[in-house]
Amino acid sequence: MGLGWDETVYVSQISPQAPAAFFSAPRARGISLLVAPVTAWSTSTPLLRVYLAVLSGLALFLALRAWRGLFPPRVLALAGALFASLWVTLFYGPQVMPNYWVAVGALTAVGCFLRVRGPGSGRRRDRAALWGLAGSGALMAWTRPTDAVWASLPLLALALYRRHWTPLAALLAGLAAGAVEWVVEAYVSYGGLARRLAVGSAIQGGLGAHFAVPYVLRSLEGRTLCRPCTGPLPDPVVFAWWLVLPVLAAVGLVLAVRAGRTTATLLPLACGLTAAFPYLFMIGYAAPRFLLPAYALLALPVADALVHLVTGAGRAWRPVAVTLVALGLAAHAAVQLAVLDRTVGRTTAAHRGWARTAAELHRLGVRPPCLLTGHEAIPIAFYAGCSSGATSGSNANTTRAAIERTARSEPVATLVGEGDRTPAYARDWPSTLFDGLRLYHARPGTTP
16 A cells, blocks of 8 residues: 555654655654664565554454453453444554554553452452553653643543543653653754644644534545545445444443443543544544544443343343344445455555656656655655655745755656646756646756
8 A cells, every 4th residue: 555644754753765754843763763673774665564454453462352241251352342343443552653552551440440449359360450541651651741631631630530540640751751752853853832732723724723524524434534535425234334323322321330340341431532523523634543542432332332232131032132132233344345446446546656756757867865845745745755844834944045955966856746836946847747747856966
């Protein structure tokens, strides 16, 4: 499938394939460090995908293991299967993206929080759960600090309310350890923490009151970034599972209340809701990966509800319940596979287009060391082994004078999309039309 836009940014921070791309304010370097054992010495995308697939599977197993004793094993197994079979999980689990790691971190954190002084707890078990709580908090903040805060709010509130100082200290220590690099970088490169948060908000279109639920529904058909998020809603078959999800989660909560284990169900529900809140009501666009933490946390009460529908039915109705649940899950899996297949095909085609453009630039003499600017310059520059630059927009990191100065010492190309205006500095450069882009290119000694 090749590497996507955001992936090239994260990978380029360490990979020898290309110079580091501009690192915008909302990003965190944890995911770059997570893949460093591969990207620091290899440029093989298949190797990177296999590494992340194995690592993400192991992380999900460990996250579910933190819940042993809180839910029956069959509920945990089904919850893991439900989460892992979502197209968005399968699509992003092997990618260099942070959202999956926030999801497994949040799932682990809630489980470890509940295990501290929980049923059958002891000093050794408490110690292991506290380390797990601190580690999972660090993982969340390491990969996406702002999401870590939203997902942790119910844990922090409950610990304060019940005066559980030890788990509170463990969680805060983990969050602080994971976020320390991001905070330090805020003061070194962005003018302070408040400034970095403000810039990050501006890049996301300005955080405020938005009703993004329709955008989320549109994105579920495989639109990896729904921005601007217009057009009709997809076929209801595509997003029916999303509407059923809160209903089953509510059923799971009712069952938990009746069984006297409310906290073990209510807490992941609460953390899932707070993790989803900013992406449902505070931004004006959608990306399916944003809700991965909510899906991971809601999978537990949903699985509990489904298991109860089968096991709690009377002997006469059990075959009917088993058949209905099995058919529902089979239909759900078929829809997820269809969306995944379509999304992978569309994404692969786009990434191959970047690779073709990079090869054409090499043919035109734009080879490393080189600089690319303009339309989709960041991913194409990575594929070409060049650095990238922009004079405006959320990725602005250079000026016209700097680009002209660079053109006197190394090859420079500006990519102009259909309908876009050619920058003044590139109008006298030679150009060629390729794959719908106008490629303006300059090499030292060959252009004015």
